[in-house]
Amino acid sequence: MLKYPDFLNLELQKVDEIINLSISSDVDKVNLISSYLIGAGGKRVRPIFAILSALMFPVSSDKYLNVAAAVEFIHTATLLHDDVVDESKLRRGRESANSKWGNKLSILVGDFLFAQSFNSMVACGSMDVMDTLSKASTIISEGEVEQLEQIGNINISFDQYLRIIRSKTAELFAAACKCGAIVAKQNLIYQKYLYDFGLNFGIAFQIVDDILDYSSESKIGKDLGNDFLERKITLPVILALPDLTPEEKILFKNWFSSAGDDLSFEKAVEIMKIHNSFEKAKQIATNYINEAKSSLDFFASSEAKNVFQRILEFQVSRIS
């Protein structure tokens, strides 16, 4: 894991304080489930992006902490609903909320956390932040629907895949970064650079995740092969498909077109390795990380920028 400098850990503590204050509710189960999920050792990657984006500039207020809390709430609400949709049993190394308390409570507490995200935005006091994050929320839900629609569709194109991960994952990073610039009172040009930075990072982040779902030896808190079991067709598979032999193609079609018992994850990985699908996917992820890197060139040196660069390198190292 990446070790963060003290200044950032201090900011993250403040974000946690805001989050913990927000989730205190008179309704016990709301408290319990919210704390369980928020306190479950999330990596706080999205809050970090909001904080660092603001701290690349001289800031006169700590409104970025509210942005950070807002994006973590959006993310956590999405996770709760995702786990219901995907019927996931595990989340962050523990039993998932839907598994522990059932789908119904997960749906409703997800709504609560989503509402809390908007309360945090209001605390920012910026209509531009509201606008950016509420649009991002819309796009995320559209991405989730499109992903669900494309399950099992072996004919999904690279462009469709890209649109899905851009919506469901990258948009929130992009919005977090842009809002960091907004609360640091930066102009539209800097907002745009940071938006693009977040977008490219977010795309890379999701591709790395999709690669590791097939190949990581220590994917924390998740079983390997979730996407395969859920018949989500991700980049390594999309890249493998054109190169498959007719026999291999039949196997893949069967695996992804029905949730049968004849799934063979090891066989799938073996075939994708033969066709260098993971190497190709890694190359694409690296390209997006390099794009993100080059966005950072526009900004003056700062501690925050240093941390961003280390985060980018860390993502590369995860697939090296």
Add this chain to the structure above:
Amino acid sequence: MLKYPDFLNLELQKVDEIINLSISSDVDKVNLISSYLIGAGGKRVRPIFAILSALMFPVSSDKYLNVAAAVEFIHTATLLHDDVVDESKLRRGRESANSKWGNKLSILVGDFLFAQSFNSMVACGSMDVMDTLSKASTIISEGEVEQLEQIGNINISFDQYLRIIRSKTAELFAAACKCGAIVAKQNLIYQKYLYDFGLNFGIAFQIVDDILDYSSESKIGKDLGNDFLERKITLPVILALPDLTPEEKILFKNWFSSAGDDLSFEKAVEIMKIHNSFEKAKQIATNYINEAKSSLDFFASSEAKNVFQRILEFQVSRIS
């Protein structure tokens, strides 16, 4: 059904235009399900409350239309998730979205509509509107969780019931009315009067609904006895319980404590009639409507106020 004056129907058409524009999405299923639900002849009661609240004053902008769209989005998002939670088969006289497209799409499109509600709020351009409606969203989700927790609990108190319906139903009416006053640039005192008006109406509205779930002969789009089947303990039951004979109490305990096959809706209604439970519940609903009526006394005469008065009378007529 209540017939509205032309000026109000015209405003509602404009709200529909805003809503239809907002739900147009590149993702087909998002479009389809959103239109299905929004276009399913909803009564637009909450938008009406937002519009009339603003039009009780001289207004210089039509921002109340965005408030109206926002509250309808919140309401519709809640309905989608409610129907998943309650496993409802029908909604507004048609097959429910979860029944037609499955729980997964209903959850995700609910999130989309919830995000759209915030986009509509942003269009109002008022941080006070944002604050009021995002707090209302939080309270609604807390109310939904509490309702779920209390299912089958025959020991639920009147106060607990009141807190649930206040949260899940009345708070959105109260917020809609308050936001109407905010966009009409009225001071805190008028905002408070309208908030209280909406709150009292909302409580009455839910009690009326809970009564009609046991006794209406033409409950549009819903089967009679939903609450009974879902083991939701509502006001008529709460009022009956202290008066039941020991034998009757055992019956009620069995009916509500498990979703068994020995449910007898007719028998339950018969017992509640003997104990005048419906009459008592009607009296409580009428008290809340009278409270709402008296809030209206603070306002000058207007077309909008007239319609509000007719809506209050209509609610009384539904249980007369």
